[in-house]
Amino acid sequence: MKWSYRIARISGIDVRIHVTFLLLPALFGYSGWRDAGWPGAVGEVSFIAALFVCVLLHEFGHALAGRRYGIRTPDITLLPIGGVARMESIPDKPSTELVIAVAGPAVNVAIALILTAILALTGGVLAGPDSTGRIMLHNLLVVNCGLIIFNMLPAFPMDGGRVLRALLAMKLSHLTATQIAGRIGQVLACALAVLGFFGNPMLILIALFVFNGAQQELEYAIQRQEYKKMLKDLEIKHRPFAQ
Numbered sequence: 001m002k003w004s005y006r007i008a009r010i011s012g013i014d015v016r017i018h019v020t021f022l023l024l025p026a027l028f029g030y031s032g033w034r035d036a037g038w039p040g041a042v043g044e045v046s047f048i049a050a051l052f053v054c055v056l057l058h059e060f061g062h063a064l065a066g067r068r069y070g071i072r073t074p075d076i077t078l079l080p081i082g083g084v085a086r087m088e089s090i091p092d093k094p095s096t097e098l099v100i101a102v103a104g105p106a107v108n109v110a111i112a113l114i115l116t117a118i119l120a121l122t123g124g125v126l127a128g129p130d131s132t133g134r135i136m137l138h139n140l141l142v143v144n145c146g147l148i149i150f151n152m153l154p155a156f157p158m159d160g161g162r163v164l165r166a167l168l169a170m171k172l173s174h175l176t177a178t179q180i181a182g183r184i185g186q187v188l189a190c191a192l193a194v195l196g197f198f199g200n201p202m203l204i205l206i207a208l209f210v211f212n213g214a215q216q217e218l219e220y221a222i223q224r225q226e227y228k229k230m231l232k233d234l235e236i237k238h239r240p241f242a243q
């Protein structure tokens with residue numbers, strides 16, 4: 001990905017950061033500083049850092065699940081709208097795609113459970129007024145629950161959409177499953193964009209990302225089908241020579 005730089009290498013996977021990602025700590029740091037001076041700025045930046053550790057762990061969930069099936073992930077890139085694990089191939093078997101898609105949100109479920117346990121042990125999940133540390137843990141818990149719900153929306157190629165495609169592909173052809181999941185993804189992307197116009201403009205960026213992603217996956221599925229057909233034709237043509 002252009003304009004992205006490697007910041008670490010964990011378990012053989014490069015962790016990259018896109019330059020636009022730096023806008024996030026800058027914006028949040030500034031708003032914290034405006035509201036509460038330097039302690040406010042430090043608080044906001046630490047929260048963004050903790051949030052993106054959760055996003056990174058989510059992507060590692062996908063990458064390590066993929067590794068179990070022999071699919072390599074050369075790098076994970078952090079963007080302001082989230083993380084992207086670049087896998088070298090898309091699994092052929094629907095059940096494999098299902099496991100890899102679910103592995104990311106499953107990490108956030110685990111994080112949410114750990115945060116809930118820490119909050120429960122330190123004075124109750126919803127207790128207040130609270131210390132700064134507990135407020136941050138509470139906010140992280142809310143954001144992790146948000147990540148689980150948001151990622152599991154059936155907006156292909158987001159995780160929920162991949163789950164949908166995998167479930168459809170168990171009954172239909174890969175191409176038909178991709179076409180149905182892709183169209184649903186694009187309709188949901190339009191709905192997100194509309195929501196973005198009235199609320200958080202970040203949703204418009206995510207909507208564009210989902211819409212284009214669905215289109216690319218559709219084109220990829222068509223190419224894949226044509227390639228498989230070509231291989232089959234070649235096989236038929238060459239069979240007489242093989243005998």
Ligand SMILES: [Zn+2]
Nearest residue numbers: 104105151159
């Ligand atoms: Zn994911």
